[in-house]
Amino acid sequence: MKSRKRLNVAMIGYGFMGRAHSNAFHQVGHFFESSYDLRLKLICGRNQPQLKSMATQWGWEEVAGDWEAVVERKDVDVIDICTPNNLHAPIAISAAKAGKIVLCEKPLAISVEESEGMANAAQNVPTLVWFNYRRVPAIALAKKFVDEGRLGQIYHYRATYLQSWGAEPAAADAWRFKQSEAGSGAMGDLLSHSIDLALMLNGPVDEVSALVRTFAPGREVDDAVLMLARFANGSVGSFEATRYAIGCQNRNYLEIHGAKGAIRFDLEDLNRLHVFDASDAKEVHGSHNVLVTGPGHPYTSHFWPPGHILGYEHTFILTMADFLQSLEKDETFHANFQDAVKVQRVLHAVEESSQTGSWASTAMQFANS
Numbered sequence: 001m002k003s004r005k006r007l008n009v010a011m012i013g014y015g016f017m018g019r020a021h022s023n024a025f026h027q028v029g030h031f032f033e034s035s036y037d038l039r040l041k042l043i044c045g046r047n048q049p050q051l052k053s054m055a056t057q058w059g060w061e062e063v064a065g066d067w068e069a070v071v072e073r074k075d076v077d078v079i080d081i082c083t084p085n086n087l088h089a090p091i092a093i094s095a096a097k098a099g100k101i102v103l104c105e106k107p108l109a110i111s112v113e114e115s116e117g118m119a120n121a122a123q124n125v126p127t128l129v130w131f132n133y134r135r136v137p138a139i140a141l142a143k144k145f146v147d148e149g150r151l152g153q154i155y156h157y158r159a160t161y162l163q164s165w166g167a168e169p170a171a172a173d174a175w176r177f178k179q180s181e182a183g184s185g186a187m188g189d190l191l192s193h194s195i196d197l198a199l200m201l202n203g204p205v206d207e208v209s210a211l212v213r214t215f216a217p218g219r220e221v222d223d224a225v226l227m228l229a230r231f232a233n234g235s236v237g238s239f240e241a242t243r244y245a246i247g248c249q250n251r252n253y254l255e256i257h258g259a260k261g262a263i264r265f266d267l268e269d270l271n272r273l274h275v276f277d278a279s280d281a282k283e284v285h286g287s288h289n290v291l292v293t294g295p296g297h298p299y300t301s302h303f304w305p306p307g308h309i310l311g312y313e314h315t316f317i318l319t320m321a322d323f324l325q326s327l328e329k330d331e332t333f334h335a336n337f338q339d340a341v342k343v344q345r346v347l348h349a350v351e352e353s354s355q356t357g358s359w360a361s362t363a364m365q366f367a368n369s
Ligand SMILES: NC(=O)c1ccc[n+]([C@@H]2O[C@H](COP(=O)([O-])OP(=O)(O)OC[C@H]3O[C@@H](n4cnc5c(N)ncnc54)[C@H](O)[C@@H]3O)[C@@H](O)[C@H]2O)c1
Pocket: 012, 013, 014, 015, 016, 017, 018, 044, 045, 046, 047, 067, 082, 083, 084, 085, 087, 105, 106, 107, 130, 131, 132, 189
């Protein structure tokens, strides 16, 4: 084993993502060799008893209450932001100015301007945005097929991200429904993931036309968003993200149709990629239901023998593994802050189109940068 450089991590926020990231920080060193040794130095939040219990359960060394003091600490190398969206920008900008490596949850920010400010401030430090679905092995395999040209010219890109909890009264006072804390609803929360995957798999979006709807009376943020997209490669896209898809828990789905084949993925069956190859003999035309657990599939050899499935948590472990490798090789990691700014620009065009009723160009947003 090579000698390892210690990286002290401070995590701000300790809810759902706090647990997912804590697990990834612990597990990454078990499954991937790295010259970095991640230390769970401290977690920061507002409720001290809950923080202490979280620190004990997940092995964090210290707790702290004030993120502004945390980002200045000399013994902290990495700031991981797991707070509501409105706090991403102030924490990330302060952390980057203090020279820290910055990891941030999605959506990167609540506006294009904010996200650009974050990317500018972080130009000289490594950044990571937790668009974790990029690292689902089946999605990495889809990316490989697209890059190898196995789908041929792409005609259609279709994505849906369907949840149903927006209709539950118990959720009514969550920060996710407050404009000031979340910025938007299904748009920033769900559509951001679909857009990030689309930009990765199918390239830039030129123009969008969008419909946004809030079903709950008086709610400040959108419950559902539909988006049509014109991609730069000539293909067309349709997207739907909603918190009102009764019967669906977390159906993050995508489908791509090209001249030579098609692929289909559903997070609710995340070890599978459906692959249609138009060059198969006509008598056996139909999708291959591929169990993406190896041999020869992306990432899978780091975990279990083929056929032994992976889960949601592995997407975070793999994100961290790739990030540590990029640090080691001094390479640029994706998705970084610049990548996430591109997502914000598409989201901005969605908002603009939904307000004007016309197509909105993402190029107009790019013009200012
Ligand atoms: N990558 C993904 O798939 C994914 C999934 C869920 C959430 N998220 C994102 O992660 C972020 C957090 O979401 P969550 O589901 O973990 O939320 P959560 O409500 O479970 O946790 C939010 C945490 O932030 C803390 N917090 C709030 N204000 C704070 C402050 N001033 N100082 C310190 N801590 C503060 C809260 O105490 C809580 O621990 C959001 O940006 C969300 O969009 C990403």
